[in-house]
Amino acid sequence: MKKTTKIGIIICDRYRTCAGGKCLRALRNKEGAFSMYTDTDLELVGYTTCAGCPGGNIEYTGEEMVKNGADVIHLATGMLVGYPPCPHIQTFKDFITMRYGVQVVVGTHPIPQKYLDLHTGLGTWSNPSWAPLIEQAMSDEQTRKAYD
Numbered sequence: 001m002k003k004t005t006k007i008g009i010i011i012c013d014r015y016r017t018c019a020g021g022k023c024l025r026a027l028r029n030k031e032g033a034f035s036m037y038t039d040t041d042l043e044l045v046g047y048t049t050c051a052g053c054p055g056g057n058i059e060y061t062g063e064e065m066v067k068n069g070a071d072v073i074h075l076a077t078g079m080l081v082g083y084p085p086c087p088h089i090q091t092f093k094d095f096i097t098m099r100y101g102v103q104v105v106v107g108t109h110p111i112p113q114k115y116l117d118l119h120t121g122l123g124t125w126s127n128p129s130w131a132p133l134i135e136q137a138m139s140d141e142q143t144r145k146a147y148d
């Protein structure tokens with residue numbers, strides 16, 4: 001029997017009214033950052049926002065997600081593609097990992113092609129420190145276009 005990996009998602013509060021369409025579609029289809037789960041089923045056990053800059057909910061929401069069984073917490077792709085991208089992503093990742101002993105992955109749904117084009121043009125991610133942050137959500141061009 002396949003095991004089930006329980007997932008928590010934290011989104012950027014700028015998109016607090018988002019119904020989660022792209023993230024949930026990617027989770028269901030195992031696309032974007034969810035493509036790493038080739039041998040396990042996925043179950044969403046938490047979904048919330050950072051509560052707005054500078055991310056006050058990050059300190060607490062990990063605890064609730066872990067109590068609810070989260071094996072992995074994903075920081076939503078919106079934190080990467082919004083303009084400007086969240087400047088605290090690495091801090092969030094490090095904090096949640098250390099404080100709650102849970103794996104944290106940056107990215108949820110594939111980066112939409114139009115955002116890749118925009119940020120490439122702007123040089124947003126030209127600093128090499130962005131490379132490990134965007135890699136999980138990068139996907140192939142066809143998949144990125146399907147999320148435009």
Ligand code: SF4
Binds near residue numbers: 014051079086
């Ligand atoms: S930019 Fe970062 S800290 Fe600000 S609302 Fe978005 S995720 Fe939260």
